[in-house]
Amino acid sequence: xxxxxTDNFVEDGIYKExxxxxxxxxxxxxxxxxxxxxxxxxxxxxxxxIINPHTITFGHKNPEYTICNKLGDRxxxxxxxxxxxxxxxxxxxxxxxxxxxxxxHIWTVRAFELSKYISRRKADxxxxxxxxxxxxxxxxxxxxxxxxxxxxxIEALINELKP
Numbered sequence: 001x002x003x004x005x006t007d008n009f010v011e012d013g014i015y016k017e018x019x020x021x022x023x024x025x026x027x028x029x030x031x032x033x034x035x036x037x038x039x040x041x042x043x044x045x046x047x048x049x050i051i052n053p054h055t056i057t058f059g060h061k062n063p064e065y066t067i068c069n070k071l072g073d074r075x076x077x078x079x080x081x082x083x084x085x086x087x088x089x090x091x092x093x094x095x096x097x098x099x100x101x102x103x104x105h106i107w108t109v110r111a112f113e114l115s116k117y118i119s120r121r122k123a124d125x126x127x128x129x130x131x132x133x134x135x136x137x138x139x140x141x142x143x144x145x146x147x148x149x150x151x152x153x154i155e156a157l158i159n160e161l162k163p
Contacts, residue, residue, distance in 0.1 A: 072097030076104030
């Protein structure tokens with residue numbers, strides 16, 4: 001962020017300058033975006049997140065986050081099969097990071113199923129269209145990358161999120 005651009009952002013009450021929130025952020029998704037961002041910041045002390053301003057362009061949904069200077073979007077999937085649509089949508093938006101938000105609609109994590117659908121997106125990681133996938137559940141987060149991790153390794157990380 002350049003000098004003077006911080007005028008349109010406010011610091012988060014908990015994570016201060018690690019979470020900057022645009023005063024023009026999408027109000028309909030703001031509480032969910034803050035909740036998921038805080039889970040990531042709680043789990044990864046080196047990460048900084050900006051909740052981007054909402055832009056209205058016909059037929060185009062802008063990415064909600066800038067995570068460590070890379071565009072990212074939160075996907076509140078309804079089930080494991082939502083991973084596929086979430087990845088496709090994030091790539092269309094030009095995102096390098098996808099945040100799979102399980103806290104939005106899912107009560108229990110089925111790590112085997114979720115890891116299967118993420119592993120099927122391996123080509124997105126290999127081509128570096130997607131560089132990181134954060135999974136948020138129960139106020140915690142893990143990060144996975146199917147380019148470097150097997151389905152079993154991804155499943156083990158997801159299992160760390162279970163209460």
